[in-house]
Amino acid sequence: MTEIKNKSDFLKLHLKDNVAVALHAITKETQLTFEGRSYSFTEEIPQGHKIALIDLNKGDHVIKYGYPIGHLLSDVKAGQWLHTHNVKTNLSGTLAYTYEPNLQPVVYPKSQLTFKGYRRKNGKVGIRNDLYVIPTVGCINGIAEIIVENFKQSHPNLGTFDSVTILKHPYGCSQLGQDHQNTRKILIDAVQHPNAGGVLVFGLGCENNTVAEFKEKLGDYDTDRVKFLVAQKSQDEIEAGEALLHELLQATKDDRREDVPLSELKVGLKCGGSDGFSGITANPLLGAFSDFLVSQGGSTVLTEVPE
Numbered sequence: 001m002t003e004i005k006n007k008s009d010f011l012k013l014h015l016k017d018n019v020a021v022a023l024h025a026i027t028k029e030t031q032l033t034f035e036g037r038s039y040s041f042t043e044e045i046p047q048g049h050k051i052a053l054i055d056l057n058k059g060d061h062v063i064k065y066g067y068p069i070g071h072l073l074s075d076v077k078a079g080q081w082l083h084t085h086n087v088k089t090n091l092s093g094t095l096a097y098t099y100e101p102n103l104q105p106v107v108y109p110k111s112q113l114t115f116k117g118y119r120r121k122n123g124k125v126g127i128r129n130d131l132y133v134i135p136t137v138g139c140i141n142g143i144a145e146i147i148v149e150n151f152k153q154s155h156p157n158l159g160t161f162d163s164v165t166i167l168k169h170p171y172g173c174s175q176l177g178q179d180h181q182n183t184r185k186i187l188i189d190a191v192q193h194p195n196a197g198g199v200l201v202f203g204l205g206c207e208n209n210t211v212a213e214f215k216e217k218l219g220d221y222d223t224d225r226v227k228f229l230v231a232q233k234s235q236d237e238i239e240a241g242e243a244l245l246h247e248l249l250q251a252t253k254d255d256r257r258e259d260v261p262l263s264e265l266k267v268g269l270k271c272g273g274s275d276g277f278s279g280i281t282a283n284p285l286l287g288a289f290s291d292f293l294v295s296q297g298g299s300t301v302l303t304e305v306p307e
Helices: 138-154 177-191 211-218 237-251 282-295
Strands: 002-004 019-022 030-034 037-040 050-052 061-064 067-072 114-119 130-135 164-166 196-203 226-230 258-261 266-269 299-302
Touching: 019 061, 130 138, 130 177, 130 237, 138 164, 138 196, 138 237, 177 196, 177 211, 196 211, 196 237, 211 226, 226 237, 266 282, 282 299
Parallel strands: 002 030, 130 164, 130 196, 196 226, 266 299
Antiparallel strands: 019 050, 030 037, 061 067, 114 258
């Protein structure tokens, strides 16, 4: 039997926890010493999975991060693997519950840090200078691709643009009511995004999401940075599209990054795919980053709140 005494083999996340996380796969017949106690493993423990630190009985809470995350379906011994075969959530069958967090806000001192951003005419700040092509309807995605490909051949270094993105989608036609309004709203938000140094709104001409109504709902916009094209009103929409992208390129030729206070930075957070380590690596790191940025007056946006 192999004996391991390296504390990095598994990690206890909170003083109240009765489980630890395996930091690597632990093979059968391994003996491991942790916090002065010896554990003998009679089964393989996969990386990132839970290990019982003490003997537990059926119905006992499984404590991780200092809180119950479920209960046991059978008795287990110290060193035994805990997973879906012997642990069940405490929320199963629960129709109502209350959340009473013990919040302990973390506040960092103010600093004079800045980031390099692009200041837009409306005062917003982008961290990139991108060129967007936004089809109002899905059936012209292919034509948009041809326009962009021709533009890239004429301007291989893209000038001051960091990238060219076609916001392809299958919507904009035969949509009604709220469904149609949501599509238009999302596309309008993209036009107004501060990362967009230039935007070509590209319509077909017979879709529900017409360019005329789109422009009306858009409101005030920078006419040098936002252009419109309707394919059915153009003799050659590909040539016209390339010309408009060239105009947008010319409009951004003097764009330069400038120092912007950190208080104006907005960062969106996205789940990268939960695994056994996201709760001890990425999530706490992004939490600490959010606390720091908010302390400086900035913002983070978290949509997947269980993370």
